[in-house]
Amino acid sequence: MTIKVLALCGSGRRDSLNRKLLDVAARGAHEAGGEITFISSADYRLPLYEGDFEHEHGVPDTVRNLQRLFAEHTALLIASPEHNGGYTASLKNTIDWISRPLASGEPGIRLIATKVAAVVSASPGPMGGVRSMLGMRGVLEKLGAIVIPQGFSLGAAHLAFTEAGRLSDEKADAEVRLVGARLVETTRQLSRQQAERGCATHTPSRPIESDA
Numbered sequence: 001m002t003i004k005v006l007a008l009c010g011s012g013r014r015d016s017l018n019r020k021l022l023d024v025a026a027r028g029a030h031e032a033g034g035e036i037t038f039i040s041s042a043d044y045r046l047p048l049y050e051g052d053f054e055h056e057h058g059v060p061d062t063v064r065n066l067q068r069l070f071a072e073h074t075a076l077l078i079a080s081p082e083h084n085g086g087y088t089a090s091l092k093n094t095i096d097w098i099s100r101p102l103a104s105g106e107p108g109i110r111l112i113a114t115k116v117a118a119v120v121s122a123s124p125g126p127m128g129g130v131r132s133m134l135g136m137r138g139v140l141e142k143l144g145a146i147v148i149p150q151g152f153s154l155g156a157a158h159l160a161f162t163e164a165g166r167l168s169d170e171k172a173d174a175e176v177r178l179v180g181a182r183l184v185e186t187t188r189q190l191s192r193q194q195a196e197r198g199c200a201t202h203t204p205s206r207p208i209e210s211d212a
Contacts (some may be wrong), residue, residue: 001036001188001191002034002035003029003033003035003074003075003109003184003187003188003191004034004035004072004073004074004075004186005026005029005034005035005036005037005073005074005075005076005077005180005183005187006039006070006073006075006077006181007022007025007026007029007036007037007038007039007070007077007078007079008025008039008040008041008076008077008078008079008089008094008149009038009039009040009041009078009079010040010078010080010081010087010088010090010093010136011040011041011042011081011088012041012042012043012090016081017081017122017123017124017154017157017158018079018080018120018122018129019040019079019080020122020124020157020161020165020182021079021120021121021152021154021157021176022038022079022120023165023181024078024165024166024167024173024175024180025079025118025120025152025176025179026038026077026119026175026180027177027180028042028176028177028179028180029075029180029181029183029184030079030180030195030209031177031180031181032121032181032184032185033181033183033188034075034183035185035201036077037069037073039069039116039208040143041088041090041091041093041094042090043207044054044062044063044066044094045062046060046062046063046090046093046094046097046127047060048068048089048095049093049097050160051203052162059097059101059103060097061193063100064109065100065103066097066098067069067098067102067108068112068117069110070098070111070112072085073113073115074099074111074114074115074187074188074191075115075116075117075118075183075184076116076117076118076129076140076145076185077117077120077179077180078081078091078118078119078120078136078137078140079119079120079121080118080119080120080121080129080130080132080133080135080149080186081121081122081129081132082121082123082125082129082131082133083122083132085131085132086131086135087135087136087139088131088132090159091136092139092158093126093140095112095139095140095143098112099111099112099143100202103162107120109143109144110145111154112143112145113141113143113144114185115140115145115146115176116146116186116190117140117148117183117184118145118147118148118151118179118180118182119133119136119137119146119147119151120133120151120152120153120154120176120179121133121136121138121151121152121153121154121159122153122154122157123153123154123155123157124156124157124178124202125155125156126155126156127153128152128155128157129154129155130153131182131200133141133151133153136150146186146190148182148186150177150178150179150182150183151179152172152175152176152179154167154172154176160172
């Protein structure tokens with residue numbers, strides 16, 4: 001069973017530390033048999049989500065493209081940078097738009113509620129973006145995703161990588177790759193269980209009210 005993993009980086013910066021960390025985690029997912037697709041929250045240049053904008057203009061085509069991409073993948077691997085103690089605005093905006101109703105009228109939340117997810121974070125600071133990582137875990141759990149216990153926050157990240165893109169600390173490199181591997185293994189296990197039991201996935205209530 002091939003597990004398709006959507007690897008989403010919350011930073012669009014060139015030479016992003018979080019993209020480097022995401023690459024390491026994705027390597028572990030690939031080694032466990034996952035098929036990886038990389039995207040950045042900056043790739044699609046989404047407008048800021050506002051209910052009035054959606055009411056007047058509808059859901060942008062770029063969001064529809066993203067929703068289709070999410071639908072094609074079973075697992076979600078996110079690198080969540082930290083801005084002023086929280087996740088980035090572009091990453092949260094991407095998640096908010098994905099959660100909007102699909103073109104068919106079905107809830108967009110199911111695109112996240114049907115996912116197994118993992119979150120990592122990197123920062124030049126000593127805490128490694130752990131507040132952003134925990135905050136993003138909370139957002140995904142609210143939307144119904146199964147967030148695995150494994151995660152990783154990398155402090156002093158600007159000093160942590162080799163020229164080959166690996167972590168110079170071999171133990172840390174192995175731990176980050178383990179996050180990706182556990183994501184694929186958990187997704188595979190749950191997919192088999194759901195297929196055997198014929199269980200429907202629960203879709204939570206919509207997270208954005210119409211008057212927000």
